[in-house]
Amino acid sequence: MENLALIDSFSEFKDDKLIDRVTLMAILEDVFRNALKKKYGSDDNFDIIINPDKGDMEIWRNRVVVADGEVEDPNQEISLSEARKIEPDFEVGEDVSEEVKLIQLGRRAILALRQNLISKIHEHDNTNLYKQFKELIGDIYTAEVHHVRPKAVILVDDEGNEIVLPKEKQIPSDFFRKGDNVRGIIENVELKGNKPQIIMSRTSEKFLEKLFEQEIPEVFDGLITIKKVVRIPGEKAKVAVDSYDDRIDPVGACVGMKGSRIHGIVRELGNENIDVINYTSNTQLYITRALSPAKVSSIKIDEEARRAEVFLKLEEVSKAIGRGGHNIKLAGLLTGYELDVIREGNLEEDEDVELTEFSDEIEDWIIQEFAKIGLDTARSVLNQDVADLVRRTDLEEETILEVVRILKEEFED
Structure with missing residues (x-):
C-alpha cells in the first residue's frame, strides 16, 4: 500500500x-x-x-x-x-x-x-x-506583458508559456505596461540548456508582411501577392505588391478608401510611414515607383554593377532622399540597386556650392543636420522655406537664418 x-x-x-x-x-x-x-x-x-x-x-x-x-x-x-x-x-x-x-x-x-x-x-x-513554437516561426502571435525589463519585455501567453521580446526587436516608439497585449511574430526558438527560449520580434519585415495578410482580405486570399517588404522600424517602410488579376488594383486594395485599410497596420507599427507600390519587372519603372513621392526625370542603369544614376530636378532631390535618407535607402533595398542621385538644373542652378565648402563659417554638425533631410548644397537650402526647415530639422530658427545669410552672401558676391 x-x-x-x-x-x-x-x-x-x-x-x-x-x-x-x-x-x-x-x-x-x-x-x-x-x-x-x-x-x-x-x-x-x-x-x-x-x-x-x-x-x-x-x-x-x-x-x-x-x-x-x-x-x-x-x-x-x-x-x-x-x-x-x-x-x-x-x-x-x-x-x-x-x-x-x-x-x-x-x-x-x-x-x-x-x-x-x-x-x-x-x-x-x-x-x-x-x-510547438518551431512550427510557429514566422507567424503572428499575441501575448500579455508580464514583466518589463531594461533589455527585454517578458510576455506570457494563455497557456502560461514565457516569450521574450528583446529591446532590439521592439519598435523605437514601443511602450509597454504590465497587462498589455502585444503582437509580433515568433522569430526564433532557442534552447537555453534544456529550456526553450521563444523570441518575438516587432521589427522584422515578416511582421509587416503578416499584418498585411491579416488586415487585407485580398492578400490573405492570394489575389494580391507581396513581392518584397523593406522597412526602417518605426520610421518608414516600402511594400511592393502585385496581382495576377487585371481587375484588381493591388495598391488601392491594400491602402483602402482614404487609407482605411492600412491605417490599422500603421497604428500597430507606431505610426510607421508605409509606401505601397506596384511591383513591375521593368527595372526603370520599378526604381521610379520606389523613389515615390519624388518625380524622376530619367534613369541610367548599370546592370553589371547593380547601380543606377537617378536624374532629378533640384526641387525633387529632397523628396527622393527623404528625412534622414530613409526614402532612398529603402528604395535601394526594395529594388536591389545602389541609387546615385544626379541633380538637373539650369545654368544658375549649376553654379551651386556644396555646403561642406562653408565649413569655415558653418559648424559641421549644422551641415549634417541639413544633409539628413537631403540638403547638401547652398541652393538646396536657399530654395526651402525657413519655417519648413525649422520643422524638418533639429535647428533653431535663429541658426537657420544665420546659415541663409551666409549662403546668400556667397551668391551676391
Whole structure:
C-alpha cells in the first residue's frame, strides 16, 4: 500500500501537464529503472508493472535459486534456504520472482526518484514546447506583458508559456505596461540548456508582411501577392505588391478608401510611414515607383554593377532622399540597386556650392543636420522655406537664418 501515495502524486503530473498515458508510463518506468540500477547495480532482471490511472505499481525481481553458500551475485541469485522462505518447494536452478516494495529502496532513494520524475516530465514538456513554437516561426502571435525589463519585455501567453521580446526587436516608439497585449511574430526558438527560449520580434519585415495578410482580405486570399517588404522600424517602410488579376488594383486594395485599410497596420507599427507600390519587372519603372513621392526625370542603369544614376530636378532631390535618407535607402533595398542621385538644373542652378565648402563659417554638425533631410548644397537650402526647415530639422530658427545669410552672401558676391 505504500506505493499508492507515491503513484497518486505521479498521477497529478498527468492531469497538470496533460501528458498522455503511454508517455507517462514510459517516463515512470525509466525513472524506476534508474533507481533500481543505483540500488542493485542492474535492472535487467526486474519487471515493472505500472497503472497510473488506477494509482498502483508493482516491481518484481527475478533470481535463480542456487545452493546455500554459492551465491555470487545477490541481485541475480538467491540461496535455496532464502528461496524456500518464499515458497517451501523451490529447488536449485528454478526461477524465483519476488516483489520489491518501494520502501526497500530507502527514503532518500524515493525522494531522488520523485525529483528525477519531475525533471523528466519538465524535459518532456520543454521538448514539446520547442517543437510547438518551431512550427510557429514566422507567424503572428499575441501575448500579455508580464514583466518589463531594461533589455527585454517578458510576455506570457494563455497557456502560461514565457516569450521574450528583446529591446532590439521592439519598435523605437514601443511602450509597454504590465497587462498589455502585444503582437509580433515568433522569430526564433532557442534552447537555453534544456529550456526553450521563444523570441518575438516587432521589427522584422515578416511582421509587416503578416499584418498585411491579416488586415487585407485580398492578400490573405492570394489575389494580391507581396513581392518584397523593406522597412526602417518605426520610421518608414516600402511594400511592393502585385496581382495576377487585371481587375484588381493591388495598391488601392491594400491602402483602402482614404487609407482605411492600412491605417490599422500603421497604428500597430507606431505610426510607421508605409509606401505601397506596384511591383513591375521593368527595372526603370520599378526604381521610379520606389523613389515615390519624388518625380524622376530619367534613369541610367548599370546592370553589371547593380547601380543606377537617378536624374532629378533640384526641387525633387529632397523628396527622393527623404528625412534622414530613409526614402532612398529603402528604395535601394526594395529594388536591389545602389541609387546615385544626379541633380538637373539650369545654368544658375549649376553654379551651386556644396555646403561642406562653408565649413569655415558653418559648424559641421549644422551641415549634417541639413544633409539628413537631403540638403547638401547652398541652393538646396536657399530654395526651402525657413519655417519648413525649422520643422524638418533639429535647428533653431535663429541658426537657420544665420546659415541663409551666409549662403546668400556667397551668391551676391
